[in-house]
Amino acid sequence: MMESREYAIVDIETTGHSQANGDRMIQIAIVLMKDWCITKTFTSFIQPGKPIPLFIQDLTNITDADVQDALPFEDYAETIYELLQDAIFVAHNTDFDLSFLQGEFKRVGMPVWKGKKIDTVELAKILFPSALSYKLGDLAAELNIPLDNAHRADDDALACALLLKRCWEELLKLPLETLEIMHKKSFRLKTNIAHLLFDALQIKRNSVSNDQSVVYYNKLALKKSHASKRTVQDQIAYPVASSDKIAMFKKAIPGFEERPKQFEMMDTIWEHLNQKTEVLIEASTGIGKTIGYLTPSIIYAKQKNRKVCISTYTTHLLEQLLLNEIPKVEEMIGRPIKVALLKGKKNYIDVVLFEQILKNQELSYDETLIVLQVLVWLSKTETGDLSELNSSGGGQLFIDKIRKNGEYTGENHPFDFYDKAIRESEEADLIITNHSMLLADLARHEPIFEKIDGLIIDEAHQFIQAAVQQNQAVFTFTNWKYIFGRIGMASDEELFATFQKIALKKHRVPLSYFHQLEKIFNQLTGLFDQTMQMIVQQMKQISAQSKANSKRTVFLQEIALNHDLIVDFSKAMQNWIDLAEQMSSQFKKDIEQIAPQHLLIVEQWDYWIRQFKVKVNEWDEIFLNVREDYTTWVEIDVRNVPGSIRILKKPIRIKTAIEQLLQPFREQAAVIWTSGTLSVPNNERFVANQLGIPAQVPMEMLQAPKEYYQGAKAFIVNDMPDIQGVSQTDYVESVALAITQVVRATKGRCFVLFTSQEMLRKTVELIQESELLFDYMLFAQGITNGSRMRLLKSFQKFSQSVLFGTNSFWEGVDVPGEGLSTVVVVRLPFSAPEEPTFKAKSALLQQQGINAFTELSLPEAILRFKQGFGRLIRSSQDKGVFVVLDRRIETKSYGVEFLRALPQISVHKLPLQDMVLEIEHWYNSKEEERKQVDENEK
Secondary structure (H helix, E strand, O other), X not given: OHHHOEEEEEEEEEOOOXXXXXXXXXXXXXXXXXXXXXXXXXXXXXXXXXOOOHHHHHHHOOOHHHHOOOOOHHHHHHHHHHHHOOOEEEEOOHHHHHHHHHHHHHHOOOOOOOOOEEEHHHHHHHHOOOOOOOOHHHHXXXXXXXXXXXXXXXXXXXXXXXXXXXXXXXXXXXXXXXXXXXXXXXXXXXXXXXXXXXXXXHHHHHOOOOOOOEEEEOOEEEEOOOOOOOOOOOOOOOOOOHHHHHHHHHHHOOOOOOOHHHHHHHHHHHHHHHHOOEEEEEEOOOOOHHHHHHHHHHHHHHHHOOEEEEEEOOHHHHHHHHHHHHHHHHHHHOOOOOEEEEOOHHHEEOHHHHHHHHOOOOOOHHHHHHHHHHHHHHOOOOOOEHHHOOOOOHHHHHHHHOEOOOOOOOOOOOOOHHHHHHHHXXXXXXEEEEHHHHHHHHHHOOHHHHHEEEEEEOOHHHHHHHHHHHOOEEEEHHHHHHHHHHHOOOOOOOHHHHXXXXXXXXOOOOHHHHHHHHHHHHHHHHHHHHHHHHHHHHHHHHOOOOOOOOEEEEEHHHOOOXXXXXXXXXXXXXXXXXXXXXXXXXXXXXXXOOOHHHHHHHHHHHHHHHHXXXXXXXXXXXXXXXXXXXXXXXXXXXXXXXXXXXEEEEEOOOHHHHHHHHHHHHOOOEEEEEEOOOOEOOEOOHHHHHOOOOOOOOEEEEOOOHHHHOOEEEEEEOOOOOOOOOOHHHHHHHHHHHHHHHHHHHOOOEEEEOOOHHHHHHHHHHHHHHOOOOOXXXXXXXXXXXXXXXXXXXXXXXXXXXEEEOHHHOOOOOOOHHHOOEEEEOOOOOXXXXXXXXXXXXXHHHHOOXXXXXXXXXXXHHHHHHHHHHOOOOOOOOOEEEEEOOOHHHHOOOHHHHHHOOOOOEEEEEOHHHHHHHHHHHHHHHHHHHHHHHXXXX
16 A cells, blocks of 8 residues: 555755766755655765856855765765665656766666656646646745745755645545546656556545546546526616726725726726727726726626626736736625636537547557646636646647537537536626637627627737638648548558447448448548649749748649649548448437447547538638638648648638628627727728728727836847848847846846747847856747746746747736836837738738838837837836837838837937946836835835
């Protein structure tokens, strides 16, 4: 039994990572644990026989003075070896600690230690699948495990021991069925976690417990949900007078300062909700836009017993509304608000599909790890929203396989999280959703949005991008091959063979049908491969000149496709679907009761038929449905063909699509568009026109008073090299130098915004290699694991941190107060001229005699630039510097347009070194001010 096992929890500190290069241990700690109690601890400094590097001293707080009287490793080796004997070796990253220790044993002539090991990184990933980070310090903070001195072996080993115990306690809370599946799947893990699962299983099997908190889909345990009804209470009056608004706000917001423009926004929204009319509101940062639209919406919904829907662009904004803003309004009005969060179905797990994939015994290591994470998470999640999972690498690919795809059925499945979210929305005062979900449901005419009196579209400028994504088609070679592979043929051990076996055994479907279906399957896979080969050959010929880059992009109309081949494939797909459906009905005909295991196979068969239907529509849309307002292009990487083939079809204009979608809505409800950026200098209705909003719809522009931005300064570095005049390497070096100097001057808390992922990567790599910011936490989009929101949360947790981001970090992320003190703009955010959609839009404008630069490229870049500045000042107390490294803002005639788009703040044009001195002076004076405030408060 588990209780008799002994664990040796080990942590070591070293002079570096490479024993081969002479790195040595400087401290070791071992905590022995039996029956989940600490029985013994051993800790000692160790003489490395060489100076400790400065960055290691900074990291560990272990100096040369600490180890000067310590003995070398050989003097402790036998004691350490003895402590590890007969114990299970545990460390937070066994790959490092155990390997280093084994190397040291070998170096001093001792035998290699043999035994079982458990890695608490691997274990914590499984048992805390939604943790923000799996670093020991972060886990300790999240789980309230004491860890005063991180990177000291004694404190780390103790924290690791307590983490192991917490993991064990967490295991015992899991449903028995979950543990059974986990145990079966756990043998692919890197460390001996299977033993721990086995021990937990023994205990669970011997304890009688009827777990009421879970429901089951087959053997999968899911957390039971409790639906709550909408409460109808006494009426709430809308606060018409300013004094009433102030009184209401003061209930929830201590030290509330009146913002007249916020009150103006509230009144405008209240009026349009009641009149069921349409309006555009540009509300700059500092207005209090979110509370400005939430308050009238909620009062209206409560008064009329109707629903209001709020749509935003990013998941982060959804979270902010739910966690921060709605609780404030609840306090203000003194009543609970019934809120339903609706996201697009692909955000939710498809439990049926996940359960099917579980039956596949062959999982890679990454897949095994994520499967175990998902099993634990399903027993805890209320929402089934996959963004709750912290997965990385191969795990992310697996998550994409288990996303919900099928249509909304309306059937009441307790394990269908998308259905559950839909049902909850029927009882809500407020539905919160994102643009893509809203667009999808309006397009499908879902009944969800029929009972809505008001639609508030926040981040309205992003509705354009969402509409493009909603109407696009994406073809990937790997996805098609994956689907073919899931069906397989009679000789494979896939679904076709399994279905054939039971159908013939039960005499339900004639063998001739299977022969016929297999023949069609062979035909269609052959036609598919021919088409792909044709695309690859043509692309290589067309783009043969671009040898420098392995990635090629070609518009589909430039490729001479064999139309008959395309049509033949489409017909073969349809023939397969028709026959497969016939076989399914044949199997199910006249059967009173199908055995559960057979029913499961038929369900899987029907599921993949539905997937084939989706695929044939995708094929026809991309290859056969030619539309003027769309552009289609093919991307390949010549190092991996045909595996890398992607084909994208995107709309160039979405005005008509949006008009059609919103028309029925406009007839019955208020439509309110709002954003911090709806206009650009010289073109107030730039966004409105792209959205197809009629000219008679009024637009209100609400700007925070000048004093709101008094803590902001803008700097333009005027001695940066011209990117056209130097090599890319030299340019990246200049950018890296400027960034490191700005970061050091402001002590971190810095966003660095790029327009190119490649330049971001090269800059970050150079900064890491130079170690100029070794004492800062660097988070980089596309390099650091995790979603955009996870990066942001990690960035906010550390005082000395820098976040490097591309397009999606220019907007929609909110870091209030001291959390962010600097925004560095590396390049003005123009769209890349070679980006296919932009290229197609530009060509269309030029055909109409319109200047694509002034009417499209420039306004889009200015909007992004405004958004980038908007990250910096989120309250009137905020102080921050906005640094532009792109010289074009000063040397090109259009530069002035970018500066005009900023609020009225001081703009300084200086060489880099002068700017750094100015920023240091500003930062130091800010520190003094803060200290003064602290003193006064004392």
